[in-house]
Amino acid sequence: MAIERTLSIIKPDGVEKDVIGEIISRFEKADLHVAAMKMIHMSKEQAEGFYYVHKDKPFFNSLVEFMTSGPCVVMVIEGEDAISRVRELMGATDPSKAAPGTIRHDFATDIEKNTIHGSDGPEAASFEVPYFFSKIEMVNSEE
Ligand code: ATP
């Protein structure tokens, strides 16, 4: 197993529902650690750039509108197999299909307002982490 870093976002609905602390607590209890964190209100351009892989999807404009509707908490999460383990803690994209005890099952509103983002693999993580954080903003806890 390897120490990995992944990008996670508590989306505007999660901030609105006051579950920032609850979500971070779930990561920490799973022995995953916050290596960087900030609260931002994304511009349209920033949200479009982040989700550019979905630019041709029918839900793209609505997703960008949602992600710019309020502040988000963006975080770098670090730990053993952090990429897949954050995805497990999140649950399925559609909260009605998410397993009990997952973040989306417990807090998400619908398939769009689904509370949390996590990089879906190493390639995504290597694009998404530096999209929001410079090297100097991250703790070097694995070194
Ligand atoms: P994320 O990338 O946010 O971690 P994910 O990898 O589970 O979520 P993706 O397929 O990458 O899901 O979709 C990105 C985001 O777009 C979803 O989290 C959700 O907010 C929104 N989305 C996905 N599918 C739909 C849909 N069918 N209708 C509306 N919004 C959707």
Ligand code: MG
């Ligand atoms: Mg995704």
